Amino acid sequence: VTQPAARSPRRGRPTLEDVAAHAQVSRALVSIVMRGAPGASETTRARVLQAAADLGYRPDTRARLLARTRSQLLGVMFNVRHAFHSDLVEGIYAAAEADGYDVVLSALTPSRDEARAEETLLGYRCDALLLLGPESPASPLADLARRLPVVVVGRRVSAEPVDSIHSADDEGLHQAVDHLVTLGHQEIVHIGGGRGPKAADRRRGYRTAMRQHDLGDHIRVLEGGQTTDAGARAARRLLRADTLPTAVVAYDDDCAVGALDTLVRAGVSVPRDISIVGYDDSLISRFPHVNLTTVGQDAHRMAGLAVRRALERLNGEEVAERELILSPHLIVRGTTDVPRGKAPARA
């Protein structure tokens, strides 16, 4: 065996070559062993591993990425402040690693817009991109998706080459209404979330559900918003009337908590006097003293499906639906109950 010539004044960390020299094998062999690829005898494998350990060798990701035909990198753009994204990121890591992919994170911050975040990801030559709740218009997303697989999570996008996965907002509201009707409620008002596709979907879900329960006459949508303030404002409007509805479904948890707080402070008992439902299963809704009945989405499932979709595209598999719509699920907690003096409509 030829002793590989040791490079003269090595400065940095040990390289593949150093390990090869130490183990008396070729660099190629070390490479094979280090990435667990087949093609090395057990003996060699052990010797190489030992040499690597001796030298404290650690593969250089940069070199690896550069040399590899496919980067095996999944780029993920997310918003640091968005709690739901945290759940998604967790799920994405788990799913990606299970399939031998690495994840590179690119955060959205006040100083880093979406274009910048995407740019970074492209710079790493990711094989595919997972965009969590992007807000850029459909057309740039489509442009991006023409260059590499892009799957948008948590937002409805129907721009041609973009894959998307999100949950059915109308269905979520439908479930909330169903729940309340089952409890015996009829006067169910909806505090809307303003403009935006999500708010529209939820409003639609509310209306559809009400009609379906023959409660079309009771449909009442109050102007609301996505903040506790908006919820509080709507609740104040409610309080000004001589009679309160028996239940309210808010656009989201923040809005619901705002309403909840205002009502409680006004001496209204929840859920005894009025039931309240939120949307999102946010941190605040889970808080013991809020304990809000709400609608949640399965982040880990979404994450898994998003990763799978990306891999399907990378492997050139056929994909039936470009848009994946998941069902959200109602989470019954403490702010909903039968209306005062009424028994549930059905057991």
Add this chain to the structure above:
Amino acid sequence: VTQPAARSPRRGRPTLEDVAAHAQVSRALVSIVMRGAPGASETTRARVLQAAADLGYRPDTRARLLARTRSQLLGVMFNVRHAFHSDLVEGIYAAAEADGYDVVLSALTPSRDEARAEETLLGYRCDALLLLGPESPASPLADLARRLPVVVVGRRVSAEPVDSIHSADDEGLHQAVDHLVTLGHQEIVHIGGGRGPKAADRRRGYRTAMRQHDLGDHIRVLEGGQTTDAGARAARRLLRADTLPTAVVAYDDDCAVGALDTLVRAGVSVPRDISIVGYDDSLISRFPHVNLTTVGQDAHRMAGLAVRRALERLNGEEVAERELILSPHLIVRGTTDVPRGKAPARA
């Protein structure tokens, strides 16, 4: 000018060489222009930029990283679920980019422990590491820090080569007590956070402050914890006694909110009957209907200092203190007021 030989069947994205060919210059020149380095005439610069734009060229970060002498990468380990880390990450991005450094994020998730997260960062050959709230023992951190600059944020670490930056927990509690005493409170109890250095520091801050105000006889520490449940439990214990203290300072916001909720439900008015102070300035504390007086730390400042410290180490500058301790600040909101029937101690 020699026409650079076009490589035959190019498949992937355009490379530096393609741009060079298109602009009729050498690769080196393109490199210079692309990274904004000095050494190219305006004319050339413009032509190269134009060529790059024409071809839709985007530098390959992997290759860049590999070729550069120093990676110019700051590795950041953080916990996706920790809201405070989000603030830090934002600040880190801003500070790092201002100094021409790139940030690579490595998240802690249920499936990714600290060792793994650090491993990833080392794989990228980051120049320095910023660890947000690491929980690994001091010794491994020290080992790590012997190989590259490591600055720990949000935790006290005195292991030799590790830099650390965190805020003074005892001081935070001291400020809370000061605030209450200024309002006229004397019977101030502390709901502790159990074991752990942070809890110990805060407990100590409470005791010191009480003594300093000649309130040593009123010192009373209740067993608590870091959850709303723990806070609620402590509050129940408080309620069982025939007389309530006039103020309580909890280990953290969660604990405080638990106590707050329990007291309010028991008919105790806050802050009229009792004042409550939390710690952390968490999302929940800011919630309008919680509106908790609390102690906060300046995440952006911490982030900036952490980045600066890392760069100081990289530039071989002298560093006076290995451990940087920042003062937290009290945030007065709605859960503290003068005790029933008393006027403030001083105007």
Add this chain to the structure above:
DNA sequence: ATGAAAGCGCTAACAG
């Protein structure tokens, strides 16, 4: 099963 050699796309000296 193992080794030799050719890059991956870029930066960094150095030479003109």
Add this chain to the structure above:
DNA sequence: CTGTTAGCGCTTTCAT
């Protein structure tokens, strides 16, 4: 100011 020449550390054919 511009071009030439070496690598950075690894993966990947292609031989052996």
